[in-house]
Amino acid sequence: MTTRAASVPITIRGVAKAYGTVLALDHVDVDVRSGEFLTLLGPSGSGKTTLLMVLAGFIRPDRGSIRFGETEVIRLAPHKRDVGMVFQNYALFPHLDVTANIAFPLKLRGVPAADIARRVEAALEMVKLAGFGSRRVNQLSGGQRQRVALARAIVFEPRIVLMDEPLSALDKQLRELMQIELRQLHDKLGMTTIYVTHDQREALTMSDRVAVIADGRVMQVDTPRAIYDHPASRFVAKFVGESTFLKVETVGGECRCAGVPLEVASSPAAGGAMVLMLRPERVRVGDGGRRDGHNVLEARVTDVIYQGDTYLVQAVLPDGGRISARGIASAAALGRVPDVGDVAPFGFDAQDAVLVADGAG
Amino acid sequence: MPAPEYADDSGATALNARGLRRDELRERLALLGLGAPAILLVIVAMAVPVAWLFGLSFLADDGSFSLVHYRRMIEQPSYARIFLATFNVSLLTTAVCIVLGYPLAYVLSQLPRRAANLCLIAVMLPFWTSLLVRTYAWLVLLQRQGLVNTWGMRLGLWDEPLALVHNLSGTLIGMVHIMLPFLVLPVLGTMRSIDQDYVKAAANLGASPTRAFWTVFFPLSLPGLFAGALIVFIICLGFYVTPAVLGGGKVIMVSNQIASDIELFFNWGAASSLGVVLLILTLLFLYVASRLTRLEHVLGEGGR
Numbered sequence: 064m065t066t067r068a069a070s071v072p073i074t075i076r077g078v079a080k081a082y083g084t085v086l087a088l089d090h091v092d093v094d095v096r097s098g099e100f101l102t103l104l105g106p107s108g109s110g111k112t113t114l115l116m117v118l119a120g121f122i123r124p125d126r127g128s129i130r131f132g133e134t135e136v137i138r139l140a141p142h143k144r145d146v147g148m149v150f151q152n153y154a155l156f157p158h159l160d161v162t163a164n165i166a167f168p169l170k171l172r173g174v175p176a177a178d179i180a181r182r183v184e185a186a187l188e189m190v191k192l193a194g195f196g197s198r199r200v201n202q203l204s205g206g207q208r209q210r211v212a213l214a215r216a217i218v219f220e221p222r223i224v225l226m227d228e229p230l231s232a233l234d235k236q237l238r239e240l241m242q243i244e245l246r247q248l249h250d251k252l253g254m255t256t257i258y259v260t261h262d263q264r265e266a267l268t269m270s271d272r273v274a275v276i277a278d279g280r281v282m283q284v285d286t287p288r289a290i291y292d293h294p295a296s297r298f299v300a301k302f303v304g305e306s307t308f309l310k311v312e313t314v315g316g317e318c319r320c321a322g323v324p325l326e327v328a329s330s331p332a333a334g335g336a337m338v339l340m341l342r343p344e345r346v347r348v349g350d351g352g353r354r355d356g357h358n359v360l361e362a363r364v365t366d367v368i369y370q371g372d373t374y375l376v377q378a379v380l381p382d383g384g385r386i387s388a389r390g391i392a393s394a395a396a397l398g399r400v401p402d403v404g405d406v407a408p409f410g411f412d413a414q415d416a417v418l419v420a421d422g423a424g
Numbered sequence: 425m426p427a428p429e430y431a432d433d434s435g436a437t438a439l440n441a442r443g444l445r446r447d448e449l450r451e452r453l454a455l456l457g458l459g460a461p462a463i464l465l466v467i468v469a470m471a472v473p474v475a476w477l478f479g480l481s482f483l484a485d486d487g488s489f490s491l492v493h494y495r496r497m498i499e500q501p502s503y504a505r506i507f508l509a510t511f512n513v514s515l516l517t518t519a520v521c522i523v524l525g526y527p528l529a530y531v532l533s534q535l536p537r538r539a540a541n542l543c544l545i546a547v548m549l550p551f552w553t554s555l556l557v558r559t560y561a562w563l564v565l566l567q568r569q570g571l572v573n574t575w576g577m578r579l580g581l582w583d584e585p586l587a588l589v590h591n592l593s594g595t596l597i598g599m600v601h602i603m604l605p606f607l608v609l610p611v612l613g614t615m616r617s618i619d620q621d622y623v624k625a626a627a628n629l630g631a632s633p634t635r636a637f638w639t640v641f642f643p644l645s646l647p648g649l650f651a652g653a654l655i656v657f658i659i660c661l662g663f664y665v666t667p668a669v670l671g672g673g674k675v676i677m678v679s680n681q682i683a684s685d686i687e688l689f690f691n692w693g694a695a696s697s698l699g700v701v702l703l704i705l706t707l708l709f710l711y712v713a714s715r716l717t718r719l720e721h722v723l724g725e726g727g728r
């Protein structure tokens with residue numbers, strides 16, 4: 064199992080699925096590159112799990128095309144698709160032990176018994192569960208079940224692996240550990256992976272690219288960095304990471320907020336309402352905010368929230384807009400934080416001031 | 425459960441400890457009080473009569489202590505035949521119930537909830553009519569000039585009237601009809617509790633629908649099937665009306681023998697001893713079955 068399994072690209076074209084009058088998937092187009100780790104990120108009810116189930120063959124869409132490599136699979140039965148899948152609740156067979164669970168796909172493929180034993184052992188080792196083969200599923204902890212489910216999904220060396228919020232049942236620390244392990248395993252085996260989550264941090268941590276999905280539509284597909292730094296819409300900016308939005312007037316290529324001229328990362332596009340997006344951790348508050356040639360807005364502080372590793376200062380601008388600044392909660396920094404009611408300068412660099420289309424949300 | 429010993433469980437540091445213990449005790453007594461009527465009912469209506477019959481079975485006709493009734497059961501082969509017939513009829517009924525009921529429960533479990541509940545009412549409907557009415561209805565349907573024979577011959581399926589009633593087959597038809605819901609309900613309950621993701625996972629791993637059923641769904645449904653079959657079998661052991669009406673004297677189960685011992689011979693001792701032996705055999709059977717089900721639990725949890 065140290066050899067990299069062959070991987071294939073996935074081409075999704077015009078996939079639509081309606082439940083009554085509600086479009087769960089609204090003509091989705093996504094290209095997943097061979098060997099890529101792509102995350103479908105969206106709020107609950109956005110259609111991301113529906114799309115995954117369509118890929119696995121458990122939901123029959125109304126129309127569209129799905130190709131694994133060159134093969135059209137949209138009408139192929141689930142058991143003929145040859146994709147590995149990790150279910151949200153793991154779906155480990157409770158009447159079988161760990162070994163039998165992992166051997167299940169190999170037996171169905173007529174692998175000789177000796178090979179099965181060897182490959183199950185290798186898979187268990189890969190997920191760091193060597194020696195757990197004879198355990199019952201109900202004797203395993205959540206994290207161990209997760210690993211067994213993963214071993215079962217990769218043991219038959221599928222070219223594609225689908226994961227449906229596989230870490231959502233784990234506690235925070237284990238989840239963060241498993242995020243790294245899953246990603247390392249993907250890099251080692253190289254299969255094309257589609258991962259569903261509603262946790263934006265998880266998506267940013269693990270993915271080569273992230274597809275943000277809402278209302279059955281793909282809002283943006285891009286690298287984690289691009290999604291975070293240059294969201295295509297207000298929705299994406301709001302859903303991925305923390306953000307505040309400032310009303311701006313764009314006149315003749317110049318951008319003003321409450322009468323103050325601002326330098327921004329991109330020149331405003333013609334037409335369409337735009338808002339200025341700021342990430343709180345990229346906004347500086349207090350006198351440190353004043354730097355030559357940078358944007359500064361004066362705002363009245365309404366809340367100062369201490370959150371252990373960081374602090375958050377929330378403030379209101381003269382025009383009623385809201386701005387926030389987040390800083391590392393060092394003792395020195397906390398000493399400089401303005402009090403509630405103070406009017407303080409909030410500064411930010413031009414490349415961190417991003418104009419986005421003012422869509423719904 | 426003994427109260428834990430605290431190092432400072434005395435004097436002023438034992439804050440409210442005594443009062444809290446008293447509250448706990450009062451709560452338990454209140455719970456016991458709620459159960460009291462039911463416990464009393466079980467004692468009066470169940471434990472006392474059973475004990476009384478148990479005592480009767482050891483009394484000879486003249487009122488002296490004797491094992492005459494039990495000796496007769498061993499010496500006369502007709503009694504062994506009755507017990508054999510009882511277990512035979514019960515086993516056959518259970519088997520037919522499984523063959524008919526398991527697929528029915530499977531179909532119901534796969535239907536949408538509303539449709540399944542409607543169908544379930546159809547299964548349960550005979551359950552809510554009198555057992556005697558249903559048994560006589562079968563007599564009407566199955567007799568020589570009955571609906572089944574008339575239609576069968578008119579359609580040319582058979583020429584002579586079939587002997588469908590007053591024999592074993594008539595008894596089985598009646599008993600299966602009565603017992604089917606007892607099998608379907610527990611099996612359906614278990615099937616509904618099987619997470620659909622297990623079957624999906626099996627398909628995803630490469631199992632065809634048939635393979636997925638036999639390797640995943642069926643094993644997970646076994647606890648329900650086992651429970652249902654056990655209930656059917658145990659209830660069948662005590663059947664009286666159906667074999668009496670539909671068996672035509674050819675199917676004599678323990679209950680029928682008990683009835684004739686009392687009605688014809690006024691021999692309460694003989695009847696009681698039959699009841700005692702049947703009870704012991706049933707308990708023995710239940711014990712063995714419960715050992716097997718515990719094994720079942722060890723082998724798997726039967727879904728969630």
